[in-house]
Amino acid sequence: MALILNDEQVMLRDAARDFLSAQAPVSHLRSLRDGGNKEGISRDLWSQIVDMGWAAIVVPEEYGGLGYGFAGIGLVLEECGRTLTPSPLLLSSMVAAAAIAQNGDEAQKTTYLPALASGECLMTLAIDEGAHHAPNVCTTSADTDEGLYRISGTKTAVVDGTIADTFLVTARKSDDTCGVFLVPADGSGVQVDALAHLDTHHAATITMTNVEIPVGNELRGLASADYLLDIARIGQSAELLGIAQEVFERTTEYLKDRKQFGVPIGVFQGLAHRAAHLYTEIELCKSVVLNALQQLDSGADNIGEIASMTKAKLAAVAHLAAIEGVQMHGGMGMTDDCEIGFFLKRCRILETLYGDRYFHLDRYARLRGY
Numbered sequence: 174m175a176l177i178l179n180d181e182q183v184m185l186r187d188a189a190r191d192f193l194s195a196q197a198p199v200s201h202l203r204s205l206r207d208g209g210n211k212e213g214i215s216r217d218l219w220s221q222i223v224d225m226g227w228a229a230i231v232v233p234e235e236y237g238g239l240g241y242g243f244a245g246i247g248l249v250l251e252e253c254g255r256t257l258t259p260s261p262l263l264l265s266s267m268v269a270a271a272a273i274a275q276n277g278d279e280a281q282k283t284t285y286l287p288a289l290a291s292g293e294c295l296m297t298l299a300i301d302e303g304a305h306h307a308p309n310v311c312t313t314s315a316d317t318d319e320g321l322y323r324i325s326g327t328k329t330a331v332v333d334g335t336i337a338d339t340f341l342v343t344a345r346k347s348d349d350t351c352g353v354f355l356v357p358a359d360g361s362g363v364q365v366d367a368l369a370h371l372d373t374h375h376a377a378t379i380t381m382t383n384v385e386i387p388v389g390n391e392l393r394g395l396a397s398a399d400y401l402l403d404i405a406r407i408g409q410s411a412e413l414l415g416i417a418q419e420v421f422e423r424t425t426e427y428l429k430d431r432k433q434f435g436v437p438i439g440v441f442q443g444l445a446h447r448a449a450h451l452y453t454e455i456e457l458c459k460s461v462v463l464n465a466l467q468q469l470d471s472g473a474d475n476i477g478e479i480a481s482m483t484k485a486k487l488a489a490v491a492h493l494a495a496i497e498g499v500q501m502h503g504g505m506g507m508t509d510d511c512e513i514g515f516f517l518k519r520c521r522i523l524e525t526l527y528g529d530r531y532f533h534l535d536r537y538a539r540l541r542g543y
Contacts (some may be wrong), residue, residue, distance in 0.1 A: 189252040213375030223292030236286035247466040254415025269296035276394030299328035315344035334377025403480035413491035420498040481533035
């Protein structure tokens with residue numbers, strides 16, 4: 174596959190960049206934080222995003238979507254990274270929509286996909302149960318009882334947990350296999366405790382006590398949650414790419430403007446070489462992310478390897494970009510008045526969400542047989 178954007182993709186990227194820079198700059202995130210917003214998102218902005226058609230990008234056309242694929246929504250998420258836009262696009266419009274479209278039965282598709290495309294329904298993943306990402310650790314139970322499942326357990330660090338209508342929950346069944354279940358947020362026995370993350374985005378701890386759901390709420394087309402996590406990891410990587418690019422561009426402009434000893438500080442070799450190194454790393458990452466999105470669209474059978482390679486690389490490079498950005502801005506880079514610090518905070522959350530670089534380096538090696 175050619176690692177270049179076609180004309181339609183360029184138009185989508187440019188439209189997303191124009192919209193987000195005007196409607197959701199970093200100052201928008203600051204206003205949500207300082208205004209004490211309890212949901213972590215602006216419902217008005219989400220309504221505008223839905224009107225742009227982004228919530229429908231992954232949903233097939235026959236269910237009210239655009240059927241434009243993962244590459245399309247990946248470009249939008251990249252631009253969201255540039256402005257640190259808080260929205261449920263990643264987990265609801267990318268991961269959950271793909272889960273239902275590819276692994277749901279006809280009843281699930283008919284019920285959920287049009288609602289996801291219209292932005293009326295919001296979903297998220299509820300997988301981890303401890304302080305660290307360990308998707309194979311699943312103590313949440315799903316006991317069968319006369320045509321029902323009874324779900325009990327606790328899920329931690331559930332991103333968008335305070336705004337989601339439905340959770341995609343991993344739970345262990347009586348045959349000791351782990352399934353994925355659609356659990357309504359307003360179900361009897363569901364408790365949602367909000368958490369504020371370092372990056373001011375919101376998450377939650379979800380406690381489920383004998384939550385009854387129909388047997389039809391299981392995603393039977395999924396053997397495990399690994400595929401859903403891999404979609405999320407590639408989407409995260411697209412957002413990390415946007416963060417890295419924006420930080421690099423802001424930092425190089427600062428190097429041109431800030432003067433010391435009568436000259437721009439960018440002429441000093443120590444800083445110029447660091448900026449050049451960062452530039453080459455980011456250019457490589459553009460190909461890595463686009464390839465991962467294209468492989469998702471083509472249904473590659475080694476998507477686990479691709480996702481871990483992509484997440485490990487983007488976590489490392491975005492971390493480098495964020496740290497270099499703060500350092501090259503000097504003392505002002507450490508202040509809240511300077512927006513560069515917001516990128517570092519968001520980067521730190523995305524780096525660790527669904528596995529940090531060390532988790533994925535180890536996973537990649539294992540999948541490759543080492």
